[in-house]
Amino acid sequence: MKSYMKQQLKQYQETNREKARLLVSCPDQPGIVAAVSSFLFENGANIIESSQYTTDPEGGRFFLRIEFEAPGIREKIGNMKDMFASVAESFQMTWSIAPASELKRVVIFVSKELHCLNELLWEWQSGNLMAEIAAVISNHEDARETVESLNIPFLYMKANKDIRKEVEAQQLKWLEEYRADVIVLARYMQILTPDFVSAHPNKIINIHHSFLPAFIGANPYKRAYERGVKLIGATSHYVTNELDEGPIIEQDIKRVDHRDNAEALKNIGRTIERSVLARAVKWHLEDRIIVHGNKTIVFN
Structure with missing residues (x-):
């Protein structure tokens, strides 16, 4: 990889070092957004982008993507995943959390x-x-x-x-x-x-x-x-x-x-x-x- 590309990617990682993304899919029901938002707030995170969709408010499938900022997220992402697991279980979620600075x-x-x-x-x-x-x-x-x-x-x-x-x-x-x-x-x-x-x-x-x-x-x-x-x-x-x-x-x-x-x-x-x-x-x-x-x- 050329040195200028390494520098460009490094700059991106630095700019996004405190950002992460959460993806959720689960049966639609009341309280999903409230539970997720409360969890992020209690863990010092600030939501900067949020999108959601449901196939049917009555018994459909609910989808959610949230991008959030949290100080030191790269270091504590594992702990956050462990804690979010209980929230996910209560709503039968399929989910993932990943640092935005983690390049694929x-x-x-x-x-x-x-x-x-x-x-x-x-x-x-x-x-x-x-x-x-x-x-x-x-x-x-x-x-x-x-x-x-x-x-x-x-x-x-x-x-x-x-x-x-x-x-x-x-x-x-x-x-x-x-x-x-x-x-x-x-x-x-x-x-x-x-x-x-x-x-x-x-x-x-x-x-x-x-x-x-x-x-x-x-x-x-x-x-x-x-x-x-x-x-x-x-x-x-x-x-x-x-x-x-x-x-x-x-x-x-x-x-x-x-x-x-x-x-x-x-x-x-x-x-x-x-x-x-x-x-x-x-x-x-x-x-x-x-x-x-x-x-x-x-x-x-």
Whole structure:
């Protein structure tokens, strides 16, 4: 990693050293917000951002994201978790608390098309994605020069369906070695096995080059052209064992018409793909996403 990026990340950590984020999901009932707010107040915390949503006030599911400040939070986060457990138990909560200054370690997977990778690297250098990019893994050499120019490890291994198990075994070793917290598939054109996916639930973010659920699978721009669509889009989602059917994080579209051939659709779509993936990754890094079934609640 370049020294200026190390300094930028260090400055972010210092600015946010007393901030933390709380995510909550539980059956909706009276008193949840009051209990959480009282707990934070009693532990010297000040709420600086709060968002909530319920699927149904009468027996639905309640979701909450709170960002708060508390002196010395990094040192006492473990103790705070222990104390919050009793609050969580009384409301049957699924929850997490994490320091805002704790940077997630990202490993990016990419194949030959580099536009999404380049966008992520640009947003990272610009200070819009606060994370440690631990490594880039690819089944092609095309990205090596770009990645290594930023002093990021570039890990190459040829991949195809005939050697998939051997390839994934090595990739899993790399992910452990580089302590990956999140995996981003930036147009990585290999299908992951169930074993690989199950090892990282809700930690693998993909970009699919269509407005799902339309045109699942390969060659969506060609199929969109053949169908004569008037809108094209891109979708970022968490990866599950069902191809392109994981919980959707972000989508966007652009209007097209009969003059746009398949190549034109592809060029237009690349712009959408870049921004959609970057937003999805940013929201994940900032703990703004709660997965609910095959959907997401995004407090953006």
